[in-house]
Amino acid sequence: MNIEDVFNEIQKSQEQIQREEELRQKIERFTQFFSRVNSAFAFRKVTIKVEKSSMPAPAWSTANEVTFNSNQIGELSDSKSIASIKGLDLHELSHILYTPRSGSELVDWVVEKNYWVAFNALED
Numbered sequence: 001m002n003i004e005d006v007f008n009e010i011q012k013s014q015e016q017i018q019r020e021e022e023l024r025q026k027i028e029r030f031t032q033f034f035s036r037v038n039s040a041f042a043f044r045k046v047t048i049k050v051e052k053s054s055m056p057a058p059a060w061s062t063a064n065e066v067t068f069n070s071n072q073i074g075e076l077s078d079s080k081s082i083a084s085i086k087g088l089d090l091h092e093l094s095h096i097l098y099t100p101r102s103g104s105e106l107v108d109w110v111v112e113k114n115y116w117v118a119f120n121a122l123e124d
Helices: 003-042 079-098 105-113 116-123
Strands: 047-051 059-061 065-069
Touching: 003 047, 003 065, 003 079, 059 079, 065 079, 105 116
Parallel strands: 047 065
Antiparallel strands: 059 065
8 A cells, every 4th residue: 555545435434424524413403492391292302412422322311411323323314314313312202201210219120130131122
């Protein structure tokens, strides 16, 4: 591999990183209104984050936060992808509202009995 090939590979890599960051920012702008909607449903502040993660999940949530994975979400360039991300947000909001969290009696029992894999599959 000569110096020109190395330079071209570096340039391609930088362009890919820039495209990925632009997509992350696009998803972040699109999903910011979810924070207001989710907060209204939950009767408490729910924040939205978008990050680029190697996790295979398109989104996840904690008790007060939804995180979207820009590596797993499409371009938001058609009605199907837009409807999908809205459904994904509602799915994560449902976890915030209804899924028992760490420290609850149920989750403590599940952990104690080593049933986490089954619990996670059932609650999803």
